[in-house]
Amino acid sequence: MSVTDHDAETVKRIREHLLDFLEQRTRQNLTSDTDLFASGLVSSMFAMELLVHVEGAFGVSVAGPDLKLDNFRSVDAMTELVLRLGGTPRD
Known part of the structure; x- marks a missing residue:
């Protein structure tokens, strides 16, 4: 299942959360790519740290492949x- 198969609002919230986190930590303006x-x-x-953040912020467990x-x-x-892991933003 790809990004286009998901609710656009969910995709937007995940991207914005990740961009906010990364921009705050790196003090750089970033794009999603x-x-x-x-x-x-x-x-x-x-x-x-990013791995731990993703797991906690979206309720997923990243393991194996x-x-x-x-x-x-x-x-x-x-x-x-x-x-892909079925995570959602935990706001």
């Missing part, structure tokens, strides 16, 4: 991951 690793904005230590850098490379990739 910014490659966080190629841009140097995310270190391996911050990647672990989902635990790879490509799923955290951009806000778009993380949004796809959250939706």
Whole structure:
């Protein structure tokens, strides 16, 4: 199931939450397709923090084959991951 198969409002809320979190932590303006690793904005230590944040903020558990850098490379990739795992924003 892809992003386009989900409620547009849910997709928007997930993206906005992730962008807000990342912009606050990196103090950079980002787009949803910014490659966080190629841009140097995310270190391996911050990647672990990001994993914990995604799990807590959206009520998902990332394990096994989902635990790879490509799923955290951009806000778009993380949004796809959250939706695939059945997560929703916990506002």
